[in-house]
Structure formats: C-alpha cells, structure tokens
Amino acid sequence: MSYEFEPACRRMEWLDPFYKEVWEKAFADAIPISGTFELTCRCNFQCRMCYVHLQPDRISEYGGELSAKEWLRIAKEAKEAGTVWLCITGGEPLLHPEFETIYRELSQMGFFITLQTNASLIKGKTARLLEQYPPRVVKASLYGASDETYEKVCKVKEGFRQVHEGLQTLKNLKIPVQLVSTVIRQNMEDVEKMAFYAYLNGFSWMATGGVKASARGADSEAREVRVTEKLEEQKKKEIRRRIKEAPVNIERKPCTYCKDYRLGYWVTWNGDMRFCSFMNEPNIPVKDMAFSDAWKKLIDYEEALDWPEECKTCKVQKACFKCAGTLAAECGSPNRVTEEFCSQVKKYYDEEKEEWMIWDRYTCQ
Numbered sequence: 001m002s003y004e005f006e007p008a009c010r011r012m013e014w015l016d017p018f019y020k021e022v023w024e025k026a027f028a029d030a031i032p033i034s035g036t037f038e039l040t041c042r043c044n045f046q047c048r049m050c051y052v053h054l055q056p057d058r059i060s061e062y063g064g065e066l067s068a069k070e071w072l073r074i075a076k077e078a079k080e081a082g083t084v085w086l087c088i089t090g091g092e093p094l095l096h097p098e099f100e101t102i103y104r105e106l107s108q109m110g111f112f113i114t115l116q117t118n119a120s121l122i123k124g125k126t127a128r129l130l131e132q133y134p135p136r137v138v139k140a141s142l143y144g145a146s147d148e149t150y151e152k153v154c155k156v157k158e159g160f161r162q163v164h165e166g167l168q169t170l171k172n173l174k175i176p177v178q179l180v181s182t183v184i185r186q187n188m189e190d191v192e193k194m195a196f197y198a199y200l201n202g203f204s205w206m207a208t209g210g211v212k213a214s215a216r217g218a219d220s221e222a223r224e225v226r227v228t229e230k231l232e233e234q235k236k237k238e239i240r241r242r243i244k245e246a247p248v249n250i251e252r253k254p255c256t257y258c259k260d261y262r263l264g265y266w267v268t269w270n271g272d273m274r275f276c277s278f279m280n281e282p283n284i285p286v287k288d289m290a291f292s293d294a295w296k297k298l299i300d301y302e303e304a305l306d307w308p309e310e311c312k313t314c315k316v317q318k319a320c321f322k323c324a325g326t327l328a329a330e331c332g333s334p335n336r337v338t339e340e341f342c343s344q345v346k347k348y349y350d351e352e353k354e355e356w357m358i359w360d361r362y363t364c365q
Contacts, residue, residue: 022084027262031082032295034264036277037075037106038089039096040065041218041269045118046155047143048221049184051214051278051329052091052269062217063270068098070287072105074267077291079109087139089116091269100129107133114139119166120159127169134175140167142179142205145193152186171201181207184225209234212329215280222329236348239319243352247318250311254324254334255302265298273298278325279334308337316349 026033041054041062054062066074075086086106093099094117107113115130119140122130130138142163143153150159170177179198183191191207198205209227214220242248255261255275266274271287273294282301286294305324311317324334331338 023263026082030262030299032078032263032265033082034085034087034260035078035083036087036089036264036266037071038091038267038269038277039071039093039099039102040091042095043090043092043118044095044120044156045092045159047182048153048155048186048225049182049211051212051216051218051220051222053218055219058217065096065269066271066287068101068105070271071102074286074291075106075109075111079111081292081295084112085114086111087114087116088135092118092121094121094126100125103129104133107135112136117141117166118154118163119170120162122166122169127173130170130175131173134173137176137178138170139178139180140170142181142194142197144187145190145197149187149190153184167201167203171203177201177203179203179205181205182211183207183209183227183230184211185227186225188227212278212326215278215328215332232348235345236352238321239316239345239348240352242319242321248321250307250317253303254305254307254327257323258325261302262299265295275302276323276325276328279328281328281334305334308335310337310342314342316346319349320345 023033025031038052041052041059042056042065043050043053045053047053059065075083078086088103088106090096093115096102103113103115113135114137115135116139119138122138140163144150144160147158147160150156150163153159167177167179179194181187181191181194187194194207195205209230211222211226213222258276260266260275266277267286268274271285272282273284273286274282275298282298284294284297284301308327311320314320327334327337327341330341
C-alpha cells in the first residue's frame with residue numbers, strides 16, 4: 001500500500017534526528033513503537049471535563065481493572081513487538097492497587113516511560129519509587145492556581161495544595177515535569193497564573209481548550225464547561241486556513257491524521273486495545289489474546305475506517321477538519337456525523353465565506 005501524504009511523525013521537530021529515523025522506519029513497517037497503558041479509571045479528583053473517570057460503583061458495568069500480572073504480560077509482548085516509548089496514565093494511575101509492582105517492573109523492562117498524573121499523590125512510598133526508577137518525564141495536569149479554583153474544576157478540597165506539594169517533590173527529585181492545563185469556564189481566569197506558576201518553577205507548560213465529550217461512560221460535563229467563544233473563534237480561523245492554504249482531502253482516511261497511525265496504540269483499563277483514547281471502539285481484547293494479534297487487528301481497523309458517507313458529499317468537506325476521535329466524542333461514533341455537528345461547521349463556514357467575499361470586494365476596488 002502506498003501512502004501519498006506526509007505522516008505526522010515526519011513533522012516531529014522535537015525528535016532527535018536518530019529517533020526521527022527510528023519513527024520513520026516504524027511507520028513504514030507498522031511497528032508499535034509507542035504505547036499507552038491506561039491503568040485505571042479511578043481518580044481522587046472529580047474533574048468536570050474528564051472522559052475516563054468512573055465512580056467505583058459503575059466500574060463493573062465496563063469490566064474489571066487488569067491485574068499487575070496481566071499488564072506485565074501485555075508489556076512483555078509489546079516490548080518484543082517493538083514498543084520503546086510507554087505512557088502510563090489513568091484515571092489517576094497511582095490509584096491502581098498494584099501500581100508499585102506494575103511501575104517497577106515496567107521500568108526494569110527498559111521502556112522510556114512518561115507518567116501522566118494529577119501529581120497530588122506523589123509523596124512517601126510513591127516518591128521513593130520514582131526516585132529509584134525515575135520516569136523520562138512526568139506529565140502533570142494543572143487545573144488552577146488556588147484551592148478555590150481546584151474545587152470549582154475538580155470538586156476536591158485543597159486540590160492545589162496537594163498538587164503543588166507533589167510537583168515540588170518531583171522538582172526536588174530532579175524529574176522533568178511538563179504541566180498541561182485544560183481550560184474551561186471554571187478556571188479560565190487562572191490561565192495567566194498557571195503560566196506564571198510554571199515559569200517560576202521551571203516547568204514546561206501548555207494549555208488547551210479542546211475539551212471533548214466522553215463516549216466511554218464518564219460523567220463528563222464537557223459540553224457545559226467549554227469556553228465556547230474561544231473555540232468558535234479558533235474554529236473559524238481553522239476553516240479560513242483550510243480554504244485558503246490547506247484544504248482537507250476527504251479521500252485521505254481518518255486515522256492518517258494522527259501521529260499514532262501505524263505507530264501507536266492505547267490499552268484501556270479493562271484490557272481493550274484501541275487507536276485513540278477518545279474512542280469507544282474498536283474493542284480488541286488484548287487481555288485475552290497475543291499482543292501481536294491485537295496489533296494486527298488494530299492496523300486492519302485503521303486501514304478500513306472511513307469517513308461517514310455524508311462527509312464525502314458535504315459542501316464544506318474541504319474546510320471541515322476533524323478526526324476519528326472528534327466524531328466519536330461529538331457524534332457517538334467515528335462512523336457517523338450528527339446534524340448538530342454539521343450545522344455548526346456549516347454556520348462557521350458561511351460566516352467566514354461572507355467575510356472573505358466582502359474583504360475581496362473591498363481590496364479589489
């Protein structure tokens with residue numbers, strides 16, 4: 001099969017040239033070089049925009065958490081298949097009952113580990129574990145710059161204090177930290193303070209307003225808490241750019257827009273291998289089958305997945321940039337598109353097109 005597009009890995013300027021060549025080779029041969037283990041759906045926070053977290057009494061509706069033995073069997077086979085980079089996440093991964101065993105064994109296997117956490121539980125025995133087996137980086141969520149803001153966003157008392165203490169522990173251990181902030185209505189006034197907090201502590205920081213609804217059962221309030229005005233502005237800019245500079249090619253398959261295409265995978269807390277964290281499919285039970293077989297099924301899924309038929313004849317197809325994860329989150333499935341989703345994009349398209357026409361007439365006079 002030929003690939004008449006530039007794979008996302010080719011645009012990873014942050015990669016060392018050697019590693020970039022490794023990623024290129026992995027893409028060509030469909031080697032699962034990068035993986036994510038979502039250890040648990042449990043969390044000590046109740047973030048309004050979370051797409052994974054389930055209350056304890058609902059976990060059984062979706063299966064059971066994998067044991068340390070099951071995770072380590074998958075990890076061993078993943079390493080044999082070519083996985084080098086491994087992200088450990090959740091929920092809050094430190095809440096897995098066997099986190100210490102899982103983390104220690106994965107570290108000893110030699111993966112380049114990214115630990116994704118809210119940082120509030122990094123103390124005591126966990127801090128000593130990370131000191132002994134430091135991850136390549138800790139990607140920590142920062143959702144405010146005060147306890148008051150954390151209570152609004154995460155519905156937890158003294159959240160900022162707990163997170164701050166965990167981050168200071170990581171800093172003292174000299175473990176690299178990347179702060180990631182999801183901006184919603186409840187913390188938008190803290191954006192500059194969060195940026196300043198990162199600067200004062202020497203942490204890298206990025207913020208996003210791209211909140212996606214949950215297609216996986218979490219009690220998410222994503223649609224209610226989005227900073228809609230900013231998102232509309234960004235969407236219009238994106239539509240304008242697509243029409244003027246980089247029109248969407250509807251013949252290019254959905255998964256090809258993702259950096260993990262033919263390179264990465266996500267294993268859910270209950271043992272399914274998927275392409276994307278936001279999606280509720282495919283349900284490839286890697287917990288019950290050989291990793292290599294599950295990976296092959298995932299590649300077959302990626303190659304077969306196509307856009308909904310409505311998208312192929314839509315008047316705004318060249319301006320409507322979306323991905324499989326967006327359709328799953330916003331429309332319930334990557335195989336369908338709703339009238340609500342379409343009408344919003346068409347509205348932005350018509351508004352921008354009218355502005356361009358007015359501007360063009362003005363500049364031609």
